[in-house]
Amino acid sequence: MTLKLSLVRVSLAAAVIAFAGGAALVAGQDAPPSSAEVSTTASMTLTAVADATLYADSPGSPGGSGSFLTAAYYHYDGQVSFARIFLVKFDLAALPPGAIIESAVMQLYHNSCTQPGTYPVPLGAYFVTSPWSEGSVTYATRPTWADIGINAQVGCTPGVYSGWAVTSFAQAWQGDPAHNYGVKVSGPWSDPWDYYISFNSREIYNPPQLVVTYRLPITPTPTPTRRPGTRTYLPLVMKQFAPGSAPVVLFSDNFNDGLLHGWTRNNGNWYNAGNYMRGEYATGNAWNIKDVSGNNFTYEGDLNIVSGNAVGLVFRSSADGTASYDAILDAADGVFKISKRPGYTVLASYPMTVSRNHWYSVKVVVSGTKMEGYLDGVKRLTAYDGNFSSGQFGVMLFQGAGAYDNLEARALP
Numbered sequence: 488m489t490l491k492l493s494l495v496r497v498s499l500a501a502a503v504i505a506f507a508g509g510a511a512l513v514a515g516q517d518a519p520p521s522s523a524e525v526s527t528t529a530s531m532t533l534t535a536v537a538d539a540t541l542y543a544d545s546p547g548s549p550g551g552s553g554s555f556l557t558a559a560y561y562h563y564d565g566q567v568s569f570a571r572i573f574l575v576k577f578d579l580a581a582l583p584p585g586a587i588i589e590s591a592v593m594q595l596y597h598n599s600c601t602q603p604g605t606y607p608v609p610l611g612a613y614f615v616t617s618p619w620s621e622g623s624v625t626y627a628t629r630p631t632w633a634d635i636g637i638n639a640q641v642g643c644t645p646g647v648y649s650g651w652a653v654t655s656f657a658q659a660w661q662g663d664p665a666h667n668y669g670v671k672v673s674g675p676w677s678d679p680w681d682y683y684i685s686f687n688s689r690e691i692y693n694p695p696q697l698v699v700t701y702r703l704p705i706t707p708t709p710t711p712t713r714r715p716g717t718r719t720y721l722p723l724v725m726k727q728f729a730p731g732s733a734p735v736v737l738f739s740d741n742f743n744d745g746l747l748h749g750w751t752r753n754n755g756n757w758y759n760a761g762n763y764m765r766g767e768y769a770t771g772n773a774w775n776i777k778d779v780s781g782n783n784f785t786y787e788g789d790l791n792i793v794s795g796n797a798v799g800l801v802f803r804s805s806a807d808g809t810a811s812y813d814a815i816l817d818a819a820d821g822v823f824k825i826s827k828r829p830g831y832t833v834l835a836s837y838p839m840t841v842s843r844n845h846w847y848s849v850k851v852v853v854s855g856t857k858m859e860g861y862l863d864g865v866k867r868l869t870a871y872d873g874n875f876s877s878g879q880f881g882v883m884l885f886q887g888a889g890a891y892d893n894l895e896a897r898a899l900p
């Protein structure tokens with residue numbers, strides 16, 4: 488369940504640009520594919536503007552000026568001697584106006600921990616829902632917070648950062664700064680848990696950080712004067728965007744609801760990791776197939792080879808994934824490819840260094856016998872095959888752990 492620190496999203500926010508993406512798709516038949524609706528990814532590191540430890544073992548003591556933020560449920564002589572949680576707040580006003588937040592990771596520098604204990608500890612970051620003041624807040628006057636948090640496993644490993652993927656929180660704070668009360672961080676308070684973990688507060692070096700990755704909308708350029716020879720371009724655009732004929736979304740899932748609705752697995756362990764889907768299978772191919780089918784469509788998503796060999800989008804698939812086309816990123820073989828099962832035939836491939844623990848934006852445009860594969864907005868693959876004319880959407884992995892987010896399929900006319 489650990490969300491690794493380096494698992495930072497850097498790929499397209501599919502839902503936000505999906506509609507405009509249709510225009511790029513049509514233009515792409517005659518021109519290079521465009522990802523010009525938003526800028527390339529930028530990132531900004533924000534330092535906490537307030538933080539405070541709350542001492543349940545001393546409920547009236549303010550802890551906002553301390554050097555450390557402590558999460559504890561620690562026993563001494565058989566008694567709970569320390570029970571502590573803490574609050575952290577970031578101000579997102581420094582982000583450029585209109586920034587589209589794609590990821591936000593809270594990083595806390597692990598200063599010390601007390602042994603013996605029961606490490607690692609699941610420390611949750613919870614969205615705080617009422618005000619507090621760094622200078623006066625105590626455990627007795629603590630704010631309220633949401634019941635469901637974002638988890639990270641924290642061991643007794645001083646000197647490293649722990650990360651919490653608080654993207655949805657940051658998006659909420661950006662949209663409603665007046666109700667930005669930060670996060671509460673806490674671990675379990677029940678026996679036999681036994682831990683005392685301190686992170687650096689904003690009062691000392693290596694303070695709490697929020698690493699925000701975002702894109703910016705680009706002001707549309709004026710419609711260029713049509714050059715001679717672009718005769719087929721305008722009719723195609725008009726066909727796709729005639730009134731009432733906007734692309735039909737077949738399914739769209741950002742997994743922010745914490746659920747996996749309508750997915751059926753074949754091999755492996757698949758679950759919602761909080762705000763993305765994760766799959767794990769050490770010994771071969773594993774699939775998770777959505778209960779939605781299509782024939783001609785665009786299908787895209789953000790994919791990450793967390794560890795091991797390969798991840799991919801599956802389309803025109805059988806219900807179990809084993810008869811299908813795939814668009815696969817393979818870190819072991821160093822290739823982006825479109826392939827076909829059963830029997831496993833590679834239809835098109837693009838050699839490249841495929842990084843692990845890195846989010847890629849993968850898209851296929853599938854119409855008739857033609858299949859095109861895009862990586863991070865650039866067309867890298869074109870394949871032709873007539874075996875499967877329709878089928879279900881899904882994802883796959885091969886010998887490893889994969890992460891999947893912002894999956895969306897849209898019908899083509």
Ligand SMILES: [Ca+2]
Pocket residue numbers: 537538539550551552553621688689690
């Ligand atoms: Ca403080």
